Amino acid sequence: MSLEQSAEALRYLGLFSNFDASSVMSTAVYALHPEDRVAAARTLMREKSISGVPIVDADFRLVGLISVSKIIEALADGRLADSVDSVHDSLETMLACFQRFKFGRFPVIEEDGKLIGMIADTDVLSAIVRSFYSVYVHDQRRMMTIGSFSALSEKFENSADFVYDIRCEGLENAGEGSAGLKAFLQSKGFSESIIRRASVCAYEAEINVCIHAGGRGSLRAIARNGEIIVRVEDEGPGIENIDLAMKEGWSTATDAIREKGFGAGMGLPNIRRFSDHLVIISGKGKPTKVEMIFLADKD
Amino acid sequence: MTVQGIVEALGVDVAVEGDLLRTVTSGYTCDLLSEVIAKAVPGSAWATIQTHVNIIAVAAMVGISIVIVCEGRTCESDAIEHAVKERLTILYSKDSAFVVSGKLYALGLR
Numbered sequence: 001m002s003l004e005q006s007a008e009a010l011r012y013l014g015l016f017s018n019f020d021a022s023s024v025m026s027t028a029v030y031a032l033h034p035e036d037r038v039a040a041a042r043t044l045m046r047e048k049s050i051s052g053v054p055i056v057d058a059d060f061r062l063v064g065l066i067s068v069s070k071i072i073e074a075l076a077d078g079r080l081a082d083s084v085d086s087v088h089d090s091l092e093t094m095l096a097c098f099q100r101f102k103f104g105r106f107p108v109i110e111e112d113g114k115l116i117g118m119i120a121d122t123d124v125l126s127a128i129v130r131s132f133y134s135v136y137v138h139d140q141r142r143m144m145t146i147g148s149f150s151a152l153s154e155k156f157e158n159s160a161d162f163v164y165d166i167r168c169e170g171l172e173n174a175g176e177g178s179a180g181l182k183a184f185l186q187s188k189g190f191s192e193s194i195i196r197r198a199s200v201c202a203y204e205a206e207i208n209v210c211i212h213a214g215g216r217g218s219l220r221a222i223a224r225n226g227e228i229i230v231r232v233e234d235e236g237p238g239i240e241n242i243d244l245a246m247k248e249g250w251s252t253a254t255d256a257i258r259e260k261g262f263g264a265g266m267g268l269p270n271i272r273r274f275s276d277h278l279v280i281i282s283g284k285g286k287p288t289k290v291e292m293i294f295l296a297d298k299d
Numbered sequence: 300m301t302v303q304g305i306v307e308a309l310g311v312d313v314a315v316e317g318d319l320l321r322t323v324t325s326g327y328t329c330d331l332l333s334e335v336i337a338k339a340v341p342g343s344a345w346a347t348i349q350t351h352v353n354i355i356a357v358a359a360m361v362g363i364s365i366v367i368v369c370e371g372r373t374c375e376s377d378a379i380e381h382a383v384k385e386r387l388t389i390l391y392s393k394d395s396a397f398v399v400s401g402k403l404y405a406l407g408l409r
Contacts, residue, residue, distance in 0.1 A: 172377065175356030182360065192341075200336050203360050207332075261349045266333030273337070 025108045025117030031056045034063060039080040041066050054107045054115050061113035156231055160220040161188075166206060166234070168215030171260065177219040178202035181230070188223055191296070197274040198228045198294045204267040205232035205290045211253055211262060213237065213288065226296030231289065238286040246272060300324075300406065302365045302388045305344055308406050309367070309390060309399075315379055317388035321364040326408040328400045332357050339363060344408060346392075346399045350374045355381040363387070367403075369396040 030044055031054045041053050045068060055064040074080055106119040162184045164177035182199035190198075202219060209217040209232060217234035239245045246268050253263025272278055277293035303319040327339035328346040332353065339345060341362030347354060350372050358366055366382075368374060371393040374382070382389050392399050 171351075171353055174353055175360060179356060179359055196341075199360055203336055203356075204333065260351055260353065261330045261332040261347075262353070264331040264333050266331065266337065270333055270337045 025106075025119045027117045029054065029115060029118050031060070031115060032066065033057070035083050037080065038066075038071060038074045038082055042071050042075075042080065045071065051120070052118075054118065056115050060115055062107050062109045062115045065107060156220055156222065159222075160231075161223050162219075162221040164219040166209050166215060166217040166219055166232075168206075168210040170215075171207075171210055171257075171262070174207050174210040174215075175203050177206050181219065181221055184221070185223060185228065190223065190226070190228065194226075194228060194294050194296060198230055198292070201271045201274050201292045201294075202230050202232065204270050205230070205292070207262060208232075208267050208288075208290075209234045211257055228294040229291065230294070231291045233289045234287060236285060236287050238284050238288055239280070239282040240284040242280055242282060300408070305365055305403070305406070306388065306390065309392065309402060311367075311393070312391040313388070314368070314374060314391050315382040315387065315389040317365075317382065317386040319388065321388075323364045323408065326400065326403045327363075328396050330396075336361055344403050346396045346403070348372055348396060350378060352378040352381050354378065355385055355387060358387055359385050365390065367392050367399050369394060369399050 030048055030050065032041055032044070034055055034057065044053055045051065052065050052067040054062055055066060057063055074082065107115055108117040108119060109115055162181055164180055166177055168174050168176075178199050181202050182195060185195045185198060198221070202221070206217075206219055209215065213234035213236060217232060219230070219232050221231070222229045244250050247265070248269045249265040251258075251263045251265035251267075257263040268280070271290070271292060274294075275292040276295040277291075279291045280288070282288035300323045301319065302317065302321045302323060305323055306313060306316075306319065322342055323344050324342035325340050326344045326346070327335060329335050329339075330347050330349050332349070335345065335347075336357050339361045342364050343361070344365045344367060345354075345358060345361075345363045346367045346369055348368070348370050350368055352375060354366060354374075355378055357363075365388045367390045369392050371391070373391055374389060379389070394402070
């Protein structure tokens with residue numbers, strides 16, 4: 001997958017759409033005053049294991065950044081007793097460096113120039129890793145799956161072959177959408193086995209919307225060239241821990257739901273078993289998107 | 300074997316008379332809907348103690364030929380209505396699901 005495709009996939013998946021500097025940055029920031037000595041910067045960096053220190057004025061407005069490489073230069077020149085003001089990078093230089101080197105240490109400032117945090121590449125990485133807790137991709141060909149998910153987005157927006165709005169009060173008409181999907185697939189002449197797999201998975205996903213998401217959501221499918229892609233979406237409250245939800249027997253359904261034979265914790269495991277590719281995107285307090293792909297060649 | 304054959308052999312109350320000519324090729328006994336939908340094969344006779352409307356949706360999804368509601372339980376009215384619409388036969392048995400399953404097995408279903 002090219003960098004461009006990755007960026008497109010991420011944008012579509014909405015994975016990092018809620019990322020802004022404030023959610024990524026470290027807020028426990030060590031800063032120096034322009035009049036502090038270079039030696040103080042060296043000590044600070046060594047003690048705190050950081051690779052750069054922002055320089056702020058008395059109002060905590062960012063005036064520059066001193067990096068390890070500048071310290072090394074200062075050491076070589078015997079300028080450790082100089083003020084950091086003499087060796088730090090200007091904001092312009094800093095921006096130019098970031099552009100040139102792609103990665104580094106980004107100070108985060110408010111509009112009035114006040115320093116509120118720092119973003120290092122490790123902060124970005126850990127924010128990405130955190131966000132991946134809310135993604136479950138059932139396939140070793142993970143990138144391929146995300147790639148196809150992304151490529152399909154426009155098809156779903158503009159021309160899904162089957163569309164059903166899930167509007168379920170209680171559990172009364174739960175399963176109506178997947179029954180409709182099954183009939184649609186039969187009318188399209190798909191094989192019995194792929195229809196079975198697709199409609200079972202659609203049913204489980206639809207039931208999940210009815211049980212967990214207030215019965216409000218959508219069930220859509222694209223069925224072309226012998227392949228079926230089903231997407232079920234809702235508006236939340238989302239799956240807090242997808243790894244747990246994928247475990248057989250794990251469920252957050254109420255006793256009343258369980259008495260009816262639902263909530264046995266088999267929904268997502270069944271979907272995993274019967275689909276060829278599965279992407280689940282969710283998180284606590286977020287919408288849930290479940291996309292399942294059924295390939296013809298398995299039959 | 301047909302649905303008609305099962306109805307006659309079990310000799311229990313018929314709650315809904317659906318398509319009596321449907322073929323019954325296998326059987327499945329379970330009350331967890333996800334298990335039924337995942338594992339019951341089309342053309343099955345399904346023994347359960349569930350009585351609500353969703354069992355009809357599950358039966359339709361799987362292609363169940365006949366449902367036997369066990370333990371003397373009776374279906375809720377919307378389940379009956381739905382079954383009529385789907386032409387799905389529903390029987391009421393006073394036996395446990397275990398006994399019903401044994402009887403179906405004895406009839407040759409596997």
